[in-house]
Amino acid sequence: MTVAARRGRSPEGRAEVRRDLVAAAVELFLVRGYEDTTVDDIAAAAGVGRRTFFRYFRSKEDAISPDHEAALARIAEVFETAHPTEPTATLVLRAGETVFDIYADDPRLSVERYRLTHEVPVLRDRESASVDHYRRLFTRYLRRRFASDPDGDLRAAVIGAAVVAAHNLALRAWLGAGAPEDGMEACRGRFRRVAGMLPGEPAGGDGLHAVTQRLEQAVVRLERNTPPAP
Amino acid sequence: MTVAARRGRSPEGRAEVRRDLVAAAVELFLVRGYEDTTVDDIAAAAGVGRRTFFRYFRSKEDAISPDHEAALARIAEVFETAHPTEPTATLVLRAGETVFDIYADDPRLSVERYRLTHEVPVLRDRESASVDHYRRLFTRYLRRRFASDPDGDLRAAVIGAAVVAAHNLALRAWLGAGAPEDGMEACRGRFRRVAGMLPGEPAGGDGLHAVTQRLEQAVVRLERNTPPAP
DNA sequence: TTGTCCAGTGGCACGCAGTGCCGTTACGCT
DNA sequence: AGCGTAACGGCACTGCGTGCCACTGGACAA
Structure with missing residues (x-):
């Protein structure tokens, strides 16, 4: 296919092919079902060869969540560039919000992906594995903090x-x-409420820790715009 | 293969074939590597046909964690048969310990499985998905409790x-x-410490809730054999 | 302009996972 | 003894993922 070859020549062309493949995959998965859609179908719908599909995605499932590793890297960057004195609560909140930004970037596609990962067992399990990668990342950095x-x-x-x-x-x-665009703030607010449920200072904690905890609570309360508990 | 056919005739024979297949799979995965082991190899090592393997396991990965659904069912039973007044903390602890029992049933096999799921990416992701099934189960019953x-x-x-x-x-x-056999108690004790980190009563909680919380804490403290915080 | 390089492509063939189908076998039941 | 049936093995097929290779068309130098 000459057209595809010309598109893939430049970096912009590569990004365009990639978008076309993702769009074709999501479209076909939703219309025809995941199991009943072959890689050949996706490639043909995007106007490229089957072999080219696997040059853009490692697997058929990858066409659904292709930017997972980039998101992981962005979160890791948040942790690595954080100031050591930043309270843990605000840090994990900031890291989490980074992911919101990514999803909010293309809400329509995010919703379609959500529906697919929600309904197709194979994709749901894959999503679980992805989420676990986030969890491991969080845990790794927290363990360092709690050494x-x-x-x-x-x-x-x-x-x-x-x-x-x-x-x-x-x-x-x-x-x-x-x-919904106006629902993003509620989403962020809902997430922030988790800070109020995090375990407090450890049993053998020192005074500094206790102070830090109170600071965190205060910051979180401020962000939630709610008065201190009566 | 006449031998396999005769073994599979009775229920005990079926269980035997199943054990042989699991043993062969684990053995081959550890020695030759997961990717370099085909289903044909496993079936041949167990003395059955390739087609028979797929009558015992849904997939190649399934040979590693074949009793996942049974474990889920046992946990669900713990939740369903629990008395409504049992504190949440002791309930989730009991449910979790059920899984310990399953793993402690065959420690050698459990360790080999752990190594494989720890090192082989495909199996690790699958393990993540399995763990997420447990998480969903816990969350589902807890949500009912916190309605x-x-x-x-x-x-x-x-x-x-x-x-x-x-x-x-x-x-x-x-x-x-x-x-190690003498390490199981430390394992259970470590798990029980999570009860001390669970979020307390909600901000708008009522008196009953507060009392329940204190009860839970007391029970957990008793189980941990540690005195109340000074 | 012409020749050379090369990144990206499509096609082909292959191994392997997983499934449907069917003939065969041996056990249990009457 | 004869029959029903459950489990088996083999075969063929689809589809995913990969290695290999020839081709194409743009970039760059002479």
């Missing part, structure tokens, strides 16, 4: 899992409602 | 994810150490 805490590993595991779970709850509620 | 709480969904998501994460942390530490 001095005797229960640090446990706290890191619990907080990491809790944050990711809350994030998914908020995100999926938003996506399930069709990703 | 009266305005933040019930969030609390259910957070507690469910936290409990499962803590469970995995304890379990994998035990498996990583070679699943």
Whole structure:
């Protein structure tokens, strides 16, 4: 196919082919079903050869969530560039919000992807694995932060899992409602409420830790625009 | 193969073939590597035809974790048969411990499975999906319990994810150490510590809720054999 | 302009996972 | 003894994913 060859010549052309393939895949998966759509179908719909599809995506499933690793890298960057004195609560909140930005970038596509990953078992399991990559990332950085805490590993595991779970709850509620533009703030707010549920200072914690915890709580309360508990 | 046919005739024969297939699969995966082992190899090593393998397992990966659904069912039973007044903390702890029992049933096999799911990317992702099934199960029952709480969904998501994460942390530490028989109690104890990190009563909680919370804390403290915080 | 390089493409063939189908076998039941 | 049936093995087929190779058309130098 000459057209595809010319498109793929330049970097913009490559991005265009990639978009076409994603669009064709999502379209066909929704209309015809995931199992009943072959890679040949997707490639043909995008006007490229079957072999070219696998030059853009590692697998058939990859056409649905192709930017997973980029998102992971962005979150890792948030953690790595964070100031050491930044409270843990605000840090994990910031990291989580990064993902919101990515999804909000193309709401229509996000909703379609959500529906597919929600309904097709294979894609749902793959999504679970992706989410677990986020969880591991969170936990890894938290464990580093809690190195001095005797229960640090446990706290890191619990907080990491809790944050990711809350994030998914908020995100999926938003996506399930069709990703309305005016619903993004509610989504972010819902996610931030997780900070109030994170475990407090460890049993053998020192004074500094306690102060940090109170600071975190105060910051979170400010962000939620809610008065302190009576 | 006449031998296999005769073995498979009776229920005990079926169980035997199944065990042989699992053993052959684990053995070959560890020795030759997962990717370099074909289903033909596994079937041949177990003395059955390739077609028969797929009558016992849905897929090649299934030979590693074939009892996943049974475990899910056992946990669901714990939740369904629980008394409504049982504190949430003890309930999720009991449910989690059920899984320990399953793994402790055949420690050698559990360790080999752990190594494989730890090292082979495909199997690790599949394991993530399995763990997420547990998380969903926990969350589903917790959400029912927290129906009266305005933040019930969030609390259910957070507690469910936290409990499962803590469970995995304890379990994998035990498996990583070679699943020593005298290490199971430490594993269970480590898991139980998660109860101390679970979010307390909701902001708008009522008195009953507060009392329940204190009860839960007391029970957990008793189980951990540790005195109340000074 | 002409020749050379090369990144990207499409086609072909292959291995392997998973499935439907069918003939065969051996056990249980009457 | 004869029959029903459950489990088996083999065969053929679809589809995913990969290695290989020839081709194409743009970029660049002479």
